[in-house]
Amino acid sequence: MxxxxxxxxxxxxxxxxxxxxxxxxxxxxxxxxxxxxxxxxxxxxxxxxxxPRKTIIKGFTKCKIISTMPTSVEVPESTVEPAERFVDDGAAETNLVLETLLQYDESNLDVIAMREDEDEINLHCDE
Structure with a gap:
């Protein structure tokens, strides 16, 4: 803040x-x-x-809105194709934030697809 x-x-x-x-x-x-x-x-x-994005994530973590962010994400090799073995940390952070929101039963949350060249999370909430 x-x-x-x-x-x-x-x-x-x-x-x-x-x-x-x-x-x-x-x-x-x-x-x-x-x-x-x-x-x-x-x-x-x-x-x-x-x-900075890290400052926002640290603030959300401190307020316990999201759980502690992992520094990296390990994906078992058998579950993905060879081209998909390397996971972008930004995508992992996005997925973790979305999973946390879903845990809080945010049923009015629509996730808009993110293009690869974007660096933002687009969320839409109906009120």
Whole structure:
């Protein structure tokens, strides 16, 4: 949470400075304009994008949302084809997160297929 809050605080201070600068350029009375919902969503989105993946996983592990992440995944040779013997750690982490969510009976969770060139987990939850 600390990196997320730090980024949000940085964005808030930047917003305040921008508002003060705009007020200094105008001749009217200073009125602080609050950030729009769109701006706030952008701040949160930027914060999440700037937090390293390992930091997010460590936070989820610390809060016991997911179990401890394995450093590597061993796959028995007899269960996979030779071309599939090497497992990407990112895919293993994704599978572990999804398995953990399923253990918590998240029935409204849809997993959208991830392309090999993507580095994000796309989840969709119906509310």
């Amino acid at each position: 600390k990196p997320l809050k730090a980024h949000m605080r940085h964005q808030w201070v930047k917003h305040l400075r921008d508002e003060i600068e705009k007020a200094n350029l105008s001749e009217g009375k200073f009125t602080l304009r609050p950030p729009s919902r769109f701006e706030l969503v952008e701040w949160v989105n930027e914060a999440w994008e700037n937090i």
